[in-house]
Amino acid sequence: MSRYLGIDIGGTNVRVAVVDEMGEIIEEIKRPSLATEGPEIVLNNIVDMINNLEHFKDCLGIGIGIPGPVDTERGCVSLATNLKGFTGYPIVDFFKNEFKLPVYMDNDANVAGLAEALVGSGKGxxxxxxxxxxxxxxxxxxxxxxxxxxxxxxxxxxxxxxxxxxxxxxxxxxxxxxxxxxxxxxxxxxxxxxxxxxxxxxxxxxxxxxxxxxxxxxxxxxxxxxxxxxxxxxxxxxxxxxxxxxxxxxxxxxxxxxxxxxxxxxxxxxxxxxxxxxxxxxASLEEPGVIGAAMLCYSKEEL
Amino acid sequence: MSRYLGIDIGGTNVRVAVVDEMGEIIEEIKRPSLATEGPEIVLNNIVDMINNLEHFKDCLGIGIGIPGPVDTERGCVSLATNLKGFTGYPIVDFFKNEFKLPVYMDNDANVAGLAEALVGSGKGxxxxxxxxxxxxxxxxxxxxxxxxxxxxxxxxxxxxxxxxxxxxxxxxxxxxxxxxxxxxxxxxxxxxxxxxxxxxxxxxxxxxxxxxxxxxxxxxxxxxxxxxxxxxxxxxxxxxxxxxxxxxxxxxxxxxxxxxxxxxxxxxxxxxxxxxxxxxxxASLEEPGVIGAAMLCYSKEEL
Structure with a gap:
């Protein structure tokens, strides 16, 4: 069964998790997001979290959920209100360069909705x-x-x-x-x-x-x-x-x-x-953010 | 280039046309829709029109645009206001039985929108x-x-x-x-x-x-x-x-x-x-209804 990495960036905490295509979390790490420290510290902290996941090597792609409207074509946040310095920052490119995998990103509500639609209360x-x-x-x-x-x-x-x-x-x-x-x-x-x-x-x-x-x-x-x-x-x-x-x-x-x-x-x-x-x-999922982030990859692959 | 049959059923007139996948009309017939005569007369009139199209034999599928909200899963109109007796009538099944081709149907505004999105002002x-x-x-x-x-x-x-x-x-x-x-x-x-x-x-x-x-x-x-x-x-x-x-x-x-x-x-x-x-x-198309109806087939094929 295919596995994907989900990243759920919030104003307080960030979660990274290896999620399978049924929406099951295989492995997860949670840390403070350091939201006031600026993109480089926030993102390098996430890279370090990912490198600590035993099953990351199995992942076919990376999906990111983040607060604020996301310009999905440019791979950045159009207007970041609780993540300092993130407006317009090329987050998707950062992870593509770091891990050489397909990377997708969308707004936190959108990824939560995707998770509920694919494996939660909206399934089918x-x-x-x-x-x-x-x-x-x-x-x-x-x-x-x-x-x-x-x-x-x-x-x-x-x-x-x-x-x-x-x-x-x-x-x-x-x-x-x-x-x-x-x-x-x-x-x-x-x-x-x-x-x-x-x-x-x-x-x-x-x-x-x-x-x-x-x-x-x-x-x-x-x-x-x-x-x-x-x-x-x-x-x-x-x-x-x-x-x-x-x-x-x-x-x-x-x-x-x-x-x-x-x-x-x-x-x-x-x-x-x-x-x-x-x-x-x-809604029925306990952690729709990180699951939906991972499912972004699954959703994009299908097209 | 693939060709599809479009049927644009209105309260006054009905159009049938052979349309290619670029949205070009190859051949078209227009007649009064006989909207007050009930589904059987209306639909048999359309069958006769289709049989008069020289290029219908090339068509890979049939698409229908019709006024009123359409239940796309059941292939009928949920509420027909200017086509007598059509509420709930199994229009899609009728054409499937008649011509043994894939048949799709949607609301007239929806098919017009599809035409504009695929080959009109919204293209790309x-x-x-x-x-x-x-x-x-x-x-x-x-x-x-x-x-x-x-x-x-x-x-x-x-x-x-x-x-x-x-x-x-x-x-x-x-x-x-x-x-x-x-x-x-x-x-x-x-x-x-x-x-x-x-x-x-x-x-x-x-x-x-x-x-x-x-x-x-x-x-x-x-x-x-x-x-x-x-x-x-x-x-x-x-x-x-x-x-x-x-x-x-x-x-x-x-x-x-x-x-x-x-x-x-x-x-x-x-x-x-x-x-x-x-x-x-x-909007830029002169006949978005019949083009969009035909393009329904193209749109569904793609999925």
């Missing part, structure tokens, strides 16, 4: 839309086992979709659109709204869900609006690609019992009747 | 988003030369994307969402708004554009709002698939000199900065 479905409902909101479109990255790697930047143009622009928070779903329905949006409406000491979405369960009216309003706003975003996505399944990951889904029914009802209300039976399932 | 681009700005608004996502049809064929039904949830629902017009872009920015939406704000005798979008040129303030407001609403829809699409190019067809584009700059400026204002240079080009 032709059009899989994966999204994370977390501190932020991001997505990935996977068609016939291939990630659609787009022109500059911005496919999946669904957090910037406007779900209500009448909302205020939050220039003090970020540069997203006024009414962007990430500023209205993400984990951090819930916290921000709860701090304003309920208690400035609130620090987590979990607390807001707990207040909701306890019957707090303001918390109910925040969660209900969030559910509707998510449904609006999902209807936009579905009218573009009509997925066979939505695979959902991210921390906010821990409270899914308290909002999925409303989110899905809003989605169903905002799509054509024949689109209402689209499935929503939880 | 990996992710092409085609849309028609016409009486209605519809689109097609083509990735690496393959149409993304989706679960029930509703990919591309972008006319139902909500660009402003505060607009009234037009239950007397259709069942689209309140604030659906098709009800706010299509050719028929422009006419409807102009009838209300300017003159109930207005019957075409062209008249509204003419009034705009003459300095009519209400016409200016209608066109400017339409341009912004289109930009909003396009930003939603781009955040899902980040196309390398938007290819635009449809009757409203005849007046593109009067609104494209504003539409594109709105789009650019509503996307991440790195997405602002996405190209917008006019």
């Amino acid at each position: 479905k032709r059009v899989v839309y994966y999204f994370t409902h977390s501190t932020g909101i991001g997505g990935a479109l996977v068609v016939d086992g291939h990630v659609v990255s787009g022109n500059k790697g911005y496919a999946g930047e669904v957090g910037n979709i406007v779900i209500d143009r009448s909302r205020p622009r939050l220039s003090d928070v970020n540069s997203l659109n006024a009414g962007a779903v990430e500023n209205e329905a993400s984990g951090s949006a819930i916290v921000r709204k709860a701090q304003k409406l309920i208690d400035p000491e609130i620090t987590s979405g979990y607390q807001v869900f707990k207040l909701y369960e306890e019957g707090n009216e303001a918390a109910k309003e925040i969660i209900d609006n969030m559910s509707y706003d998510m449904g609006m975003m999902l209807s936009c996505i579905a009218h573009v690609c009509d997925p066979h399944v939505f695979v959902v990951g991210g921390g906010v889904t821990k409270s899914r019992d308290l909002y999925w029914d409303k989110m899905i009802a809003a989605y169903q209300d905002l799509v054509h009747p024949q689109m209402r039976d689209t499935e929503f399932v939880m | 681009k990996r992710v092409v988003y085609y849309f028609t700005h016409s009486t209605g608004i519809g689109g097609a996502l083509v990735v690496d030369g393959h149409v993304v049809s989706g679960n029930k064929g509703y990919a591309g039904e972008v006319g139902n994307i909500v660009i402003d949830r505060s607009r009234p629902r037009l239950s007397d017009v259709n069942s689209l969402n309140a604030g659906a872009v098709e009800n706010e920015a299509s050719g028929s939406a422009i006419v409807r708004k102009a009838q209300k704000l300017i003159d109930p005798e207005i019957t075409s979008g062209y008249q509204v554009f003419k009034l705009y040129e003459e300095g009519n303030e209400a016409a200016k407001e209608i066109i400017d709002n339409m341009s912004y609403d289109m930009g909003m829809m396009l930003s939603c699409i781009a955040h899902v698939c980040d196309p390398h190019v938007f290819v635009v067809g449809g009757g409203v584009t005849k007046s593109r000199d009067l609104y494209w700059d504003k539409m594109i400026a709105a789009y650019q204002d509503l996307v991440h900065p790195q997405m602002r240079d996405t190209e917008f080009v006019m």
Whole structure:
């Protein structure tokens, strides 16, 4: 069975793993990513990790997942926000030169979506839309086992979709659109709204869900609006690609019992009747990042 | 060079043509589609047309374009609105039985988009988003030369994307969402708004554009709002698939000199900065329907 090397570069940690074509991790090393030290130190640290993998010699290719939109043609990050100095840095070429293997790279949400589509909850479905409902909101479109990255790697930047143009622009928070779903329905949006409406000491979405369960009216309003706003975003996505399944990951889904029914009802209300039976399932992989990174090689080989 | 048969079934006319893999029409027949007569008469009429094509014997497969969302797995139309009795009718199986050739079918906008992506204005681009700005608004996502049809064929039904949830629902017009872009920015939406704000005798979008040129303030407001609403829809699409190019067809584009700059400026204002240079080009094929239908075979063969 073919094996590939996956590299999952995050703002805090980096993982390298040898993964087989079924998505099983054979061997893995994890270290701090040293994200503030600049590309050379970060990448040489990764090279050293790879050289410590006993089974790297079996790998047919290298796949990389990284935060931020990825220019897949040039093999660099279009805009790196939590990896200092990485914007435009030729990461793919670096690993090609170092190891003389095929190297592929894509955005972390895209590789996680690919992993879920190939060996996770979306397995066997032709059009899989994966999204994370977390501190932020991001997505990935996977068609016939291939990630659609787009022109500059911005496919999946669904957090910037406007779900209500009448909302205020939050220039003090970020540069997203006024009414962007990430500023209205993400984990951090819930916290921000709860701090304003309920208690400035609130620090987590979990607390807001707990207040909701306890019957707090303001918390109910925040969660209900969030559910509707998510449904609006999902209807936009579905009218573009009509997925066979939505695979959902991210921390906010821990409270899914308290909002999925409303989110899905809003989605169903905002799509054509024949689109209402689209499935929503939880992401199922523990480490979709490093598995999906490795599977990028498998996915590209197939073409 | 390989040749394929394209069938373009419309509510008024049907075209059959032998098309080569470069998208050149070798031979074509056009007849009324007899859309109210039911599937058997419509389809037997098409069989007769095909049997009158001298070069059909060279064709390696049959591709069909048809109005309405297409269930590509079952080979039928999910919801036929202007072809009586066609909802769920096994069209693909009918032609397979009749001619013992591979048969593929997709929605008319999807096949037009495929034609533009393979041999028209989107040629050579990996992710092409085609849309028609016409009486209605519809689109097609083509990735690496393959149409993304989706679960029930509703990919591309972008006319139902909500660009402003505060607009009234037009239950007397259709069942689209309140604030659906098709009800706010299509050719028929422009006419409807102009009838209300300017003159109930207005019957075409062209008249509204003419009034705009003459300095009519209400016409200016209608066109400017339409341009912004289109930009909003396009930003939603781009955040899902980040196309390398938007290819635009449809009757409203005849007046593109009067609104494209504003539409594109709105789009650019509503996307991440790195997405602002996405190209917008006019569709270039005279008969994308029948060419794209034939190219479906080419596209499927490749996989």
